[in-house]
Amino acid sequence: MSENNTDTRRNSLIFIISLTVFALFIISCIFVGWFVWRISELNELLKNETEALKTTATIFGGIAVFINAYYAAKRWEAMDKSAEAANESAKAALKNAEAALKNAQVAEDKQITERFAKAIEQLGSEKIEVRLGAIYTLERIAKDSSKDHWTIMEVLTAFVRENAPLMSEEEKTDDTNEEPKLRTDIQAALTVIGRRNTEIEQANQRLDLHNIDIRRADLREANLQGANLYQANLQGAILTRANLQKADLMRANLQGAYLMGANPQGASLYQANLQGAYLMGANPQGANLYQANLQGADLYQANLQGVDLSEAENLEQQQINSAKGDRTTILPENLQRPEHWQ
Numbered sequence: 001m002s003e004n005n006t007d008t009r010r011n012s013l014i015f016i017i018s019l020t021v022f023a024l025f026i027i028s029c030i031f032v033g034w035f036v037w038r039i040s041e042l043n044e045l046l047k048n049e050t051e052a053l054k055t056t057a058t059i060f061g062g063i064a065v066f067i068n069a070y071y072a073a074k075r076w077e078a079m080d081k082s083a084e085a086a087n088e089s090a091k092a093a094l095k096n097a098e099a100a101l102k103n104a105q106v107a108e109d110k111q112i113t114e115r116f117a118k119a120i121e122q123l124g125s126e127k128i129e130v131r132l133g134a135i136y137t138l139e140r141i142a143k144d145s146s147k148d149h150w151t152i153m154e155v156l157t158a159f160v161r162e163n164a165p166l167m168s169e170e171e172k173t174d175d176t177n178e179e180p181k182l183r184t185d186i187q188a189a190l191t192v193i194g195r196r197n198t199e200i201e202q203a204n205q206r207l208d209l210h211n212i213d214i215r216r217a218d219l220r221e222a223n224l225q226g227a228n229l230y231q232a233n234l235q236g237a238i239l240t241r242a243n244l245q246k247a248d249l250m251r252a253n254l255q256g257a258y259l260m261g262a263n264p265q266g267a268s269l270y271q272a273n274l275q276g277a278y279l280m281g282a283n284p285q286g287a288n289l290y291q292a293n294l295q296g297a298d299l300y301q302a303n304l305q306g307v308d309l310s311e312a313e314n315l316e317q318q319q320i321n322s323a324k325g326d327r328t329t330i331l332p333e334n335l336q337r338p339e340h341w342q
Helices: 002-039 042-123 128-144 146-163 186-196 318-322
Strands: none
Touching: 042 128, 042 146, 128 146, 128 186, 146 186
16 A cells, blocks of 8 residues: 555656646746847847757756656666565565475475384284285385385395294204295285385395295295395295396205296306206396206206306206307306207
8 A cells, every 4th residue: 555655646746847847848938039039130030049949948858858767767776676575575485485395394204204113013013914014004105205215125124034034954843844835924025025116226235135934935027136145945936037137046945946037147046956946038147056956947048148057066968958058158068069059
């Protein structure tokens, strides 16, 4: 309301000044004309009167220009003030938005922390359905919060290690050799681990699943790249099209495991037990198979190019004949390079 009153007063002042200047101009023209008429001779009267009027008009035109310039400057000043006010308003709005975003982030972090703490508590429940809910809650948190992703993977791998440990010889009993059924919650944890988002992980972050007993686990298409599976019991496990690139499978038990189309490229299979394993179409290029037991392993169309099999154990000619290899494949001395490899 005050701004409108100020504009009204300003407009009224401009009108009064303009009217005053116009009146002065008319009076000046009359006065100049009378003065020239009085002092001039008749033959120069018209000429002098014209020049005087021109001069008067020029003077008042200059005054009008000056007044117009003055008020134009005032208008620009007012516009600058308005722009500054708008800028300050925009800055205030931005600060408010940033504060609101920060508050929302704090609230979200608090909610995630509460969900995380509750899920960790539920992992220790005696009820299988509660443990399953906790595992899938942790998976959702890992998707919602990238900064909590790896922490959750460490929690889940620790859960597997604690609940499916590899028993030592002293801990084994008479019924130990009986093939146990993998617990549903352990399988759920392995599934979540295998389908995690690896794009947000750092190069030094490796899954720790060493010394676990997960016989007949379903790990098809699981991403276990670089995982530590040292001495893990994966007997009969389904690892079809699993990514085992550069995984540590040293002394692991892969007897009868399904590795069709799997990628153990560059993996350590030192002294691993691959007896009767299904490696059809697998790619063990660059893998360390030193003293690995390949007795009865199905190597049909397995890519053995560049693989050193010189120290592999229990390997037979018929297994080599069904595989894919070339001159870079190193075979044991008792085996011949198939002709079709050439």
